Amino acid sequence: MNLTLRIWRQAGPRHQGELRTYKVKDISPDMSFLEMLDVLNEQLNAAGEEPIAFDSDCREGICGTCGLMISGEAHGPEKTTTCQLHMRSFSDGEVITIEPWRANAFPVIKDLVVDRGAFDRIIQAGGYISVNTGSAPDAHATPVPKRNADRAFQAAECIQCGACVAACPNASAMLFLGSKVTHLAELPQGQPERMARVVKMVDQHDAEGFGGCTNVGACSQACPKGIPQDVISTLNFDLRTALRGNR
Amino acid sequence: MFGKTENAGVVHGLYTDGEPIADTKAPAGPIADMWRTRQFEAALVNPSNRRKLDVIMVGTGLAGASGAATLGEAGYNVKVFCYQDSPRRAHSIAAQGGINAAKNYKEDGDSVYRLFYDTVKGGDYRARESNVYRLAEVSANIIDQCVAQGVPFAREYGGLLDNRSFGGVQVSRTFYARGQTGQQLLIGAYQALERQVAEGTVQQFSRHEMLELIVVDGRARGIIARDLVTGAIETHVADAVVLASGGYGNVFFLSTNAMGSNVTATWRAHRKGAYMANPCYTQIHPTCIPVSGEHQSKLTLMSESLRNDGRIWVPKNREDCDKDPRDIPEEDRDYYLERIYPSFGNLVPRDIASRQAKNVCDDGRGVGPLVGDFRRGVYLDFSDAIQRLGAAAVEAKYGNLFDMYARITGENPYQVPMRIYPAVHYVMGGLWVDYDLQSTIPGLFVTGEANFSDHGANRLGASALMQGLADGYFVLPNTIRDYLAKGPFTPLAADDPAVAEARGSVERRTARLLEINGERSVDSFHKELGMIMWEYCGMERTEEGLLKAVDLIRGLREEFWRNVRVLGSADTLNQSLEKAGRVADFLELGELMCIDALHRRESCGGHFRAESQTEDGEAMRNDDDFLYVAAWEFHGGDGDGEMGTPVLHKEDLVYEAIELKQRSYK
Structure with a gap:
């Protein structure tokens, strides 16, 4: 499927940010959402534009590192983490808006990365x-x-x-x-x-x-x-x- | 089988032989008394002196968080570093199945000795007896500690803890917290750590990555770290440094490790003189979700506790492989593990389950999508269990794993059998440590997956969590005090030549990665390295393949330093730069892993060497020639990406408490 992505870019904590538009092609429905962003980042790197910073680590839904506002919903349309969201939840031609968590207590570090x-x-x-x-009693106590x-x-x-x-x-x-x-x-x-x-x-x-x-x-x-x-x-x-x- | 010929690694000048390692510093006497003896003999540090002693801990997984918290409680001055944004995200969190402990709560014949025995046997007699015995000894205390911290282990209706049998053992000694034991144990250790941060004994540096070790007069005295947010290069000095930085499975690109898991901390220490032991010992885990396409960024493991109730099979006939599995009648299914290993069945150790899955797929009987020319998957079928126990009981036990599977594959495992395939999961190899968990650099201690000592050539299920917490809560705090009692060491000036050298090398390397501005992305190099490692240094290895792999890796590393493209700058958050540094180190480690695998001309544990097998195709260990730990010394090679010729030091393995046997699960 082909998608249009509107993604928040912000160079640093004190910089002004903006939504920028990117296109990705031939996205497989079996990809995870973050793998789709990996594909975009490879594209950007090849074109000489700095890749988009986003957090992820375990990519199996347990470490809690990833987290994006996807078209206005935290972690997107399914009840799961962003890394476990798969592209089969979207349809061809869709426009997806991707933003960082928004909260005063979570300042933006760069692009989609916030400080928690x-x-x-x-x-x-x-x-x-x-x-x-060493000071614990027996577990069955x-x-x-x-x-x-x-x-x-x-x-x-x-x-x-x-x-x-x-x-x-x-x-x-x-x-x-x-x-x-x-x-x-x-x-x-x-x-x-x-x-x-x-x-x-x-x-x-x-x-x-x-x-x-x-x-x-x-x-x-x-x-x-x-x-x-x-x-x-x-x-x-x-x-x-x-x-x-x-x- | 090889004759008594010269080792190919020597023939091709890939390594040289060095002095054997004579002493592991384990106390003399019967194995059951060693730990008590060591705890008594290790020097004490007066409580009022402890706050004058600085300890650096790198990594905040189970080994790091538990160690830092315990050292903080004792009153030492601790600095703890992690690349993640919070210590609680370290990859121990992803462990699902459970943690072993010799509690014998089930009265099924378990004991410290049996846990010790199973661990050594499971490791295919390539682990060090003294360390493993101690691990089994302290295992029971771990459970007590965790329960006191509020870790919500599974309980029975009577309110007592539940246990299950796990991954190839016949007693129920595994404690678990549904499918997220790792997360719950790590939260316990993390909370203990944060309590010490609040107390002021521990300073926390998250989003920091260790990039170099500072060695002064032969002692580890600190680290150079990069603040990943500001890009600042920082110098941190201490009286001792502990690496609890985890494993290097990501050298394979696709693995069950986290995206950020890396070898940099241990590899930098290796380059500074710490021996790397058995680097080729990799665990390939049998129950992972198969690869679905080229975009794949990581593999997801499902707890092998699934093998307790799921039955593994493939079609008997190749022509059935693309059929709906529910339409394949019972008589046309090959439950190959139950057939080959009737007494252990689906619960054979991980290496055997993995290799047999590879064998049936190589035989053309794999299932799922074609990846290249083969289908790389086997069924893990719960229909019998659902019939026997009911869907609700299966859901209660495995619900979150089934949900995860459904989310990733889009298939419902309550209705269609799961598909699984082996994936790189854990590395038994790591920095060489003695009985005190001290590396060959005095003052540098190594705990958890980052060291090599307890799992031999293959790790039993539910033992990684046990080892991480044993090292952190109970072993390290007792052994490190013997070293710290000699401190505090001379204060280091910021312009000390050793500090300036370490700092300078980090700055140069960072600048160089950004200057190359070539054609290829970091990921493209990482993927290519991963394919070389999986193909030639994965489940099955040959002399020819490994020699080829060394050449390929050298070529790739040369290209990396000429042609990698890292955009952005060094003074902000720059994830490409972080990855580039990690991949650069993987490109060196990969070569050493292949040389280690090449030199070890035997099949043992997870490593099947094609030239060393029995007539019926089972792994053949060679105790006459390889009953030792291979500890590699870095030798030569000053510049980035330059490696000299490693020197092999052998630590002979002596089995006194356990009789050496050829492993058989038939």
Whole structure:
């Protein structure tokens, strides 16, 4: 198939960006979206134009590195990561607009690459269980009911890609935050720091410039791992409990 | 089988023999006491001195993140580097299946000794006993640590951890987190690491790539790194350097590695004096999604846990190969693994499963699209399992893998058998390390996939995660203190000649890559190198093919430094420049891999040497001549892309705790 691509080009963080139009030909429906961009980059390189910078690493949908706004949708039309999106989801002659994640907390580095360092700093604020190496009890010492273990796992599936932020009209990271809070709150090991954790993480989230949650639900719709919106309910519940406790 | 003739590598002047390696620094005494002895004998560092000691960690996968976090907890001053935008994206994240541990929770006869035994046997008796025993010993602690961190392993209804049998072993010792064990373990290590960043013991440098090692007076004292965002070349000095930079499977271009996985950190260290051990030992994983066309940028693995319930087959008759598999009756299917290996069936080790898949496809009985003249695929069929367990149970176990398969191929594996084919997945080779995980450069430690020590010529399933975390959480922090106790070393000035030399070589090389401005893209060189490696240094190797490969790689490398085109500048994010540096190093590594493969005139582990096989076509190991680790020293060759003649140092493998046997899974 032949496609017209409108792609965001921006030379650096302080440069003005613009959408530029490119054509690609003979794209196979079995290609992944990023392989289609590889083909374009080879074309550009041959023509002497600097290739388009975009992030990707594992290309199997688990590392969370890739992420593009594709015709206005985070990760494009399917519920998956950009690297796992295949060209069979598009049709011949289509015009596709490709932009980076848009959020104040994710500044553009170059072209389609953004800085998601804010996520690391939110985890640093409290997204862990404090246990030094070597001090753990036997793994079977604390049984975890399967229901809790399963919900913890579901929340822990978050790959930290940032699609939730990109999709949210408020550029809120509450789905990301809620998934980490829920993962650790569902486990007995996460209880001792549960209340302190949620407060510190929410404070960091706000300090990074992410917006607030207004229950739009676009985050969960865009999430390639299908993290349900109710992790935000758990987050809010824990935050209320923690703040009451501190009064 | 070869006679006692001169090795072709020597005949053609491709390498020379050097002094053998006499000492691996393992403590004397019975194997079961060694680790305790070493932990006791390794010098301690007073807690108040630890913050005066600087350690650099390169890589943030399971080995790197766990090691950096643990050293930070101990109070050392740690700097951690990764090329990814966050430590949590390192490629350990993609491991699906599970992690082994000798917990014996299933009371099925497992033990430290059995895990040790299986690992050495699975590695086809080319791993070092002392290191593997220690790995098995600490395996149980890993699970405890991970559970305490909140890693959500699969559990049974009683709330206890579930285990499964995995990849060629007959006990259930594998812990797992659905199909994403790697991600969950890495999140655990990453969170521990970020906690130390918050504590101030660890400084994190993401989007940074190590491009050179600083060696002063024979000791590793730091690295030169490039900030991938600003392009700045930075000097970082320390008392010790740890490389946990992963494997080099991307030398094959197509592999299950991440796009950015590379050999640069270890190769630069190799050029500075660290021996590279068994570089040709590559694991070809049997259960990957087949290549669909020329555009392919990487291959996707599906956990081999699928082999627990899926049955592998191809049509008995070539003329059935393009039929709908559901229309091929039972009697016309060849369940070749069950036929050839009745006791292990579909659970034979990875190398055997891979080679037999190649054999049936070479026989013209492969399935799926034609790639060149052959169909490169075999069926992995779940219809029996769905009938036996129900679709819901199969979905609960493998749902995410089935979804991934469907997304990539556009086919529904609940209805049509999956197609699989082997792909490069893991490298057992890596920098040579002693019992302390220290390389031949004092002060340079190497952990995880980047070192060579534990998996021999073939790695068992669910052992890579175990080794990465064993090295990082438990082994390195204990052994490195013996070295650090000698520090802090003399402070280094920014204009120290060794620092200036390392920095200068990075700057020159970067400038040169941008100046060439030739005709061919970096990817085109990488793809061509990958094809040479896959064809001549892949699952089956011959003397003739390997000699040819060395010539081809030399020609390609010469062309690269003359004709590569890298656009853009050095002082911004420049992904072509990053790739060019990595491919330049792959072009050197590839040659050494072929020389190593050429010199090893035996079939062992994942490596089938056509000249060394039994009458019925099974691999024939040659313990008389090759019971050793081949550790290569870089020798000569100063300029970019220049390699001299490597020197071979042999470390004899001594088996005292395990009896050496020819492996048979029949």
